[in-house]
Amino acid sequence: MNVREAVLTVDEMQTSFLEQGPSLIERAARTAAAAAADADEVDRDARFPHRAFDVAREQKLLGVMIPVEFGGFGASIHDVTDICYTLGRACASTAMIYAMHQTKVACVIRHGHGIPWMETMMRRVARDQWLLASSTTEGQNGGNIRASAAAVDHAGDTVSLVRDATVISYGAEADGLVTIARRATEAAASDQVLLALAKDDYSLKRTLGWETLGMRGTCSTGFELKVDCPADRIFPESYDKIHAQTMTPFAHLCWSSAWAGIAAAAVTRAQAFIRKAARSSGGQMPPAAAHFTAAKMSLAKLRALISANIDAFARVEHDERALSSLYFQSSITLLKVQASELAVETVMHAMRTAGLAGYRNDGEFTMGRHLRDVLSSPIMINNDRILANAATSTLMSGVPASLRD
Numbered sequence: 001m002n003v004r005e006a007v008l009t010v011d012e013m014q015t016s017f018l019e020q021g022p023s024l025i026e027r028a029a030r031t032a033a034a035a036a037a038d039a040d041e042v043d044r045d046a047r048f049p050h051r052a053f054d055v056a057r058e059q060k061l062l063g064v065m066i067p068v069e070f071g072g073f074g075a076s077i078h079d080v081t082d083i084c085y086t087l088g089r090a091c092a093s094t095a096m097i098y099a100m101h102q103t104k105v106a107c108v109i110r111h112g113h114g115i116p117w118m119e120t121m122m123r124r125v126a127r128d129q130w131l132l133a134s135s136t137t138e139g140q141n142g143g144n145i146r147a148s149a150a151a152v153d154h155a156g157d158t159v160s161l162v163r164d165a166t167v168i169s170y171g172a173e174a175d176g177l178v179t180i181a182r183r184a185t186e187a188a189a190s191d192q193v194l195l196a197l198a199k200d201d202y203s204l205k206r207t208l209g210w211e212t213l214g215m216r217g218t219c220s221t222g223f224e225l226k227v228d229c230p231a232d233r234i235f236p237e238s239y240d241k242i243h244a245q246t247m248t249p250f251a252h253l254c255w256s257s258a259w260a261g262i263a264a265a266a267v268t269r270a271q272a273f274i275r276k277a278a279r280s281s282g283g284q285m286p287p288a289a290a291h292f293t294a295a296k297m298s299l300a301k302l303r304a305l306i307s308a309n310i311d312a313f314a315r316v317e318h319d320e321r322a323l324s325s326l327y328f329q330s331s332i333t334l335l336k337v338q339a340s341e342l343a344v345e346t347v348m349h350a351m352r353t354a355g356l357a358g359y360r361n362d363g364e365f366t367m368g369r370h371l372r373d374v375l376s377s378p379i380m381i382n383n384d385r386i387l388a389n390a391a392t393s394t395l396m397s398g399v400p401a402s403l404r405d
């Protein structure tokens, strides 16, 4: 190491990494171009967006958040959510896969420091561009993530686990998996741990297909997940902490950004429709122009909501107390509900702007794929379930007395 390298700060190192190559924005744009080119085919065939992820890997996008000392770019939550938005404008499935992967990576980064296996994981994600999948949904338990049926079985230095994983997006394509489980056979359903696994640590047997309305390229099939691995794959911190401090904030911020990207893509098509219609009628606005204004307004609301929550998280991301506060938890939980409803509303207005041209499955203004994809958002951890669970905490948190609170 020369003197110059020795005195570089982590921020300077990140800058110098990116100075040697394209910026994160350029890397995301290149990946989005590949994703957009295949989006219709990925949707039609319900297949994994291979080309988009080949480019993402070339551009080192999978490990952007990994700290510089482990080979990544040390990207911030602002950077990562912006990439989710950019990809969402191109191909919803690509964006959602990327969003889910980054949520798992965030758990490893934020709860794996100083743990040799977790640090190895970070290096593999940065160097080999490992793609990490997620297993939280189990059996008939739906979106009830805070209770697990399958338990970790301990035998000396190794552990095993068998899980009825109803849905694992891109499970067959992933290089690793992050899963929740009951701490031990005698533990309560809510006493959970998180495991970060390499592909060699588990096997998957397909149990369910993925023939869905939208998000078809996520290939979220069901599997019997069998784990047999060293005990160091378990995070020492209990899952309830990881859930509150990392899993929920990253999932909700990254998912919402991907959905906002879908909404933005639909608004772009609606705008092109209005422009074409106005041009061909001597500047006369088409009758559904008011729906375009409504689409722009709900997209603006959606973007403002996400930005406010990203800023709020960035301000307290290393402050355990603030992250656990009722105010923060309530806001970040409800972000998912609000963002998904606004994203659906935006796409609906965009489609109604274009009328039949938007409703058709062909033509330059078709919005069927956007609508089908965005309709996954209210059910991806069902909004009804979230609202029912949030009722008590919403009641307990005060009503702000000033706009600056």
Ligand SMILES: Cc1cc2nc3c(=O)[nH]c(=O)nc-3n(C[C@H](O)[C@H](O)[C@H](O)COP(=O)(O)OP(=O)(O)OC[C@H]3O[C@@H](n4cnc5c(N)ncnc54)[C@H](O)[C@@H]3O)c2cc1C
Residues within 6 Å of the ligand: 096, 100, 133, 134, 135, 136, 137, 138, 141, 142, 143, 144, 167, 168, 169, 170, 215, 218, 220, 376, 379, 380, 381, 382, 383, 384, 385, 386, 388, 389
């Ligand atoms: C595109 C996509 C990708 C996914 N990828 C993954 C993945 O990679 N890994 C993974 O583990 N999971 C994944 N999931 C599953 C997801 O995390 C949720 O578990 C799933 O969407 C919940 O499904 P559900 O609606 O059947 O379950 P539930 O949440 O049980 O909802 C079922 C029904 O019950 C109602 N309901 C439930 N609880 C309440 C309540 N308290 N009050 C009122 N009504 C209630 C709901 O409104 C709904 O109608 C994915 C889902 C989608 C859509």
